[in-house]
Amino acid sequence: MLRLKLGFRILLLSPGSITIGRKQTCDLVLDDPQTSRLHARVIVGEQSAAIQDTSSGNGVFVNGKRIQGLQRLDVGDRIQIGIHTIEVLDQREGSSSGSHDAETTMVGVRLSIPADWSDEHEAPTRIKGRDGK
Numbered sequence: 001m002l003r004l005k006l007g008f009r010i011l012l013l014s015p016g017s018i019t020i021g022r023k024q025t026c027d028l029v030l031d032d033p034q035t036s037r038l039h040a041r042v043i044v045g046e047q048s049a050a051i052q053d054t055s056s057g058n059g060v061f062v063n064g065k066r067i068q069g070l071q072r073l074d075v076g077d078r079i080q081i082g083i084h085t086i087e088v089l090d091q092r093e094g095s096s097s098g099s100h101d102a103e104t105t106m107v108g109v110r111l112s113i114p115a116d117w118s119d120e121h122e123a124p125t126r127i128k129g130r131d132g133k
Contacts, residue, residue, distance in 0.1 A: 002042075002049045002073070003089040010089070017043045020081060021054075034058050034082035042073075049073045049088075058082060 002013040011028070018027035023037040030039070036056035043050050050070045053060040061080035062071050073079075079086040 001091065002044045003091060004042075004079075005087040005089050006084060011086075013042065013044045013049070015044050015046055017041050019054075021056075030082060030084050032082040032084065035084070039081055043070070051079060056081075 004011040004013065019038060019041050020026055020028045020030060020035075021037050021039040022030060022032065022035045026038065036054075036058070038054050039056040040060045041052045041054055043052065050072050051060060051062065051067065052070050053067055059066045060071075061067070062073070062077055064078075064080075073088050075088055075090040077088040079088070
């Protein structure tokens, strides 16, 4: 299982793929004008994970470098999509015993992050299930 940290939220990703973008049908919705409708895809395998830029206008950056094609993700990597920074955590970081300030979300549910939300704010205001409710 892959753990990503977005602000004060820990996202748990099981094997498979999730989409990231502004479009409401994405698994992780980032309400940000710098984010494309379908900006990126994260692919999680049993032993590794990667991110792919899906031809976004502003690109996907990993550790400050714009990626092309698939980019393997390692613990400590920092992903920049629009105004949002997502950090790749190891399996121990962000667990209930390790971080009392983080809220954990299993992605497989749709998560929406408003454009005006930043690390100083509390958890995002909207979380949707796959059915949109």
